[in-house]
Amino acid sequence: MSTLALAVRDSSTMLRRNLLHARRYPSMTLNLLLTPIMLLLLFVYVFGDVMSAGMGGGADRSAYVAYLVPGLLLMTVGSTTIGTAVSVSNDMTEGIIARFRTMAIHRGSVLVGHVVGSVLQSVASVVLVGAVGVAIGFRSVDATALEWLAAFGLLTLFALALTWIAVGMGMVSPNAEAASNNAMPLIFLPLISSAFVPVDAMPGWFRPVAEYQPFTPAIETLRGLLLGTEIGINGWLALGWCLALSVLGYFWSKSAFDRDPK
């Protein structure tokens, strides 16, 4: 069997294993979904009027729903990948991984299985949160099919990038608790991005923190695609962040996996 065929076959076996885990034990994935959904409901129904008025949208909170949903979709990706870090860390402490390492299988397949499985879970979670968003009144402003496709592509690419980082975090964490702590930035960063309020509504000293991080350009791009706002340079920035994080996470995870286990 050629190297590529071997890689594809073993990776799809590992993917099946990870999806089986996710299907048998959905509680963690569902728990992680709660955070973005609760924040969505909280900001729309509790803070919605104030936020809407503050942003010049008047007393009608539908403007704020439109503003909020793209950010929360990307936050959902961040939140799902915390689960990835935890499950990778858990998995690495299992004896079965030692078995995989002593078998004549494609070496990267263990990680690829985790990554692909996690991206699929992220996409499913985004669809669920998106459905909640639509249910409470989110409507895109005449987005074309191409824009929808681009939005979907951006979410997937963003999920891929954060997943590789999360896999790296899981690999270097000694246990599940540490993995979950190490992965906190993945859910913390969207809170200090333009997900909830525009960057120019923040105090001047804080703006760089909100601007120079992956969530803000990705959120602005998604808003542009779904709501027709100005994307500008954010599209390229988002793409750049995704590629850089994917490459970084890939090499980080790979070198951690190739190291001798304890």
Place this chain on the structure above:
Amino acid sequence: MPSSVMPTPKRADGHTSPAAVSTTGLRKSYGDKTVLDGVDLHIPAGSVFALLGPNGAGKTTVVKILSTLITADGGQARVAGHDIAASPEGVRAAIGVTGQFSAVDGLITGEENMLLMADLHHLSRSGGRRVAAELLERFDLVEAAKKPASTYSGGMKRRLDIAMTLVGDPRIIFLDEPTTGLDPRSRHNMWQIIRELVTDGVTVFLTTQYLEEADQLADRIAVLNNGRIAAEGTAEELKRLIPGGHVRLRFSDPAAYRNATLALREVTRDDEALSLQISSDGSQRELRSLLDRLDSAGIEADELTVHTPDLDDVFFALTGGTDTDQPKETAR
């Protein structure tokens, strides 16, 4: 303390058998702690080899290195004809490993674990199902096949573990402490399983801290202590390494104990336990002469035990001081 290493094993016809595993000067340290300090092994194909040693002797490290899980700091090793450093893939294709901690996926069922192995060995769908079903049957796991592996008992997990190892039909099987933590019945089951493996011509490399296990299963035994092979050979050869057995007399009456020490001159005394140890090969003749001397002095011991050297003695003689347990006396 005997520390000689037995010569390379020869077959009856005098030819050195092809080695399934051979190592020279294997070394490994973690930080400044030296775990393996030059390990030489030669294991003929189709035999059962036991690496015996106390906890922390480095047994698991040897298995991890030979199974390509970790890399050695120095020395060479060939497994199934492949150099472990130059051709780890070749080694992996020939071996099966059952580690000390169960290498099963607890989140999925026993059957799913077996099918996972079949997929990773690139068996066809029907071939995989057949092999999985056969092995589940052979290891008495049919009833539990649809339950998550995390719900299995220790013995069941270990059986599933070995069944998974056998899916790829490995020529060399590493079993790291296969019976640690098992109850006596499961242990005997496991021994039976290991004996059956060898009848298929498979080479078994097992580690154990149980002397009885090595004695029961292994063609050859190496005693690993402080990162070195302290002795190697068959169980019989190892037993010959240490001085012969003894007879132990125990008294409850201090006066009788004193009389006995006077009547029998060459004894090892234990004044606190009121017991005497007399060197003896345990033969009928030596026992009779001992009893005659006791009779003629009118001494009656409360207990008499004959102790013949067993692997325990070898083990304690070779690994002296690392374990505080006393060798057990066997009444015969």
